[in-house]
Amino acid sequence: MSDSFIHDWVYTDTVKDHFMNPRNILQDPDYKEDGKGIVGSMACGDQMLVAIKIESDTIIECKWKTYGCASAIASTSMMSEMAVGMTIAEAYNMTPQMITDKLGGLPQHKFHCSVLGDKALRAAIDDYLERQKRDNPFKAGIAKIICECKGVTDQQIEELVKDGVVKTMEQLQEKTGLGTVCGKCKSKAVDLLDEFLHIYAR
């Protein structure tokens, strides 16, 4: 089969390779990880689990499971290769863009919904630090995803409220699409919106 077969269609050769031959899949049910994180949901169509082993604050193994489309599988696979050898501080700052660049790009509409590997990795590092009963120095500096389906973060919502662009939940949904897919983030978003409105708008 020619390599251009799928490339011509939707994805790059690198995406195809990681989709067809995913690296570092978690296969051992008794895997003894040092930290584990899950993000996404089956209802949204993408869910990722990341399990990491850490030595001297460096990731020495990164295993994963993914329910999702080709770009979800490929981006998690790529993330797992990138993460190994990184310090937890470096890994915590991995962005979807870095993964996407390594994959040679993804179709625009795939970027937000399917690249969740970095978030799962952060959740795994959070879990590691918690298990170690250590302070988490990274959390504060990183935006938190509120709506996983549309990739809307708390910082984004804060900015929109701060700039006076958004005053109601309807406006927030119109601007960002938040809560329009699976809807499970809605109540969390309403609370957050109230909080930001309280700080900035009232």
Next chain:
Amino acid sequence: MPEKSIYMDNNATTTIDPVVKEAVLKGFDLPGNASSMHGPGRAASAAVERARIQTARLIGADPEEIIFTSGGSESNNTVLNLIYSNMFTENGRNRIITSSIEHPSINETVKVFRNNGVPVTIIGVDSNGKLDMEALRREASKDVAIISIMTANNEIGTIQNVLEAAKIAVSCGALMHTDAVQAAGKIALDVHNLNVDFASISGHKLHAPKGIGALYIRKGLNIEPLIRGGHQEHGLRAGTYNTPGIIGLGAAAEIAYNELTESAGYISNLRDKLRMGIESLIPNVHVNGHPMEVLPGTLNVSFPGAEGESILLYLDMEGISVSTGSACATGSLEPSYVLIETGVGPELAHGSIRFSLGKFNTEEEVAYVLKKLPPVIKRLREMSTL
């Protein structure tokens, strides 16, 4: 390219029948404008009128009740646009009733109409995709202009009771339209028996070329055209006749009509083999749609724990072409509204695959799919978080 090429996406489009292709190619040797009075014009016109007879027969219409269009979407839009025509503004009827699982050419159009102030009522379906007939009965009142219910659904293949819906339309004085794009050529259709006023059909779903379709308009209805600016089709659809396309639709309609029983039996036998194979070889699968009242070739299956686009692409690598109701493959984030409307949860909708078989599929192909599919599902489930 993979060594095999197994096409099981016939509800999306079909490959052209070689006999049809030959007829179409001959159509290119009829270069006259079918509206012209001279010899070349008359030759083209004769071919168009012959195709009209062939097309009419497939759905039990009279030839003069058929107008040729560019396809199903245009036919559907033509009917819905009548809501703005004098025939309704004069008699005070302004409401459209349709179902929640219609094709987007109906669905999206009524959404726009509704935003423009047209009253629209959407009737739901049950878990098999069958129309809630009681709800339709309740909603049918004197203000209804058009009821539009598809004959069979494109994603799950469920066949509606159009006869019953048309009775309800008669009882309230509304006009009845059925989108028969998926049904025509696959199941027996008689628009006069069904007592519908309009029916849409599309060529490329029945082995004719793309870009040609037809709209049945019951005799005596005085409707306004969607496309103006010419006297073609009794002034109902302007535009120079697409002679080769029309000839193709006619030829395909004739073949479909002659082979209907045989084809339906052959295809449904393949579909049942595929279904039984999947159910016996793969644990935890859900077949979507009506178990009995379904198009012969349509099989919609959900594989929990395996996502649709991934299944589709892995099968594609094996040379097997199918489609999915998963959001990921469509460019949107929402999975198939048809599956969601039938009460299939988003998890199952994301993992749905539609196999749609046609007369060119074979038992060997079904066997090949049954060999390749189980390891794909197993592999995806093994790497899934489920």
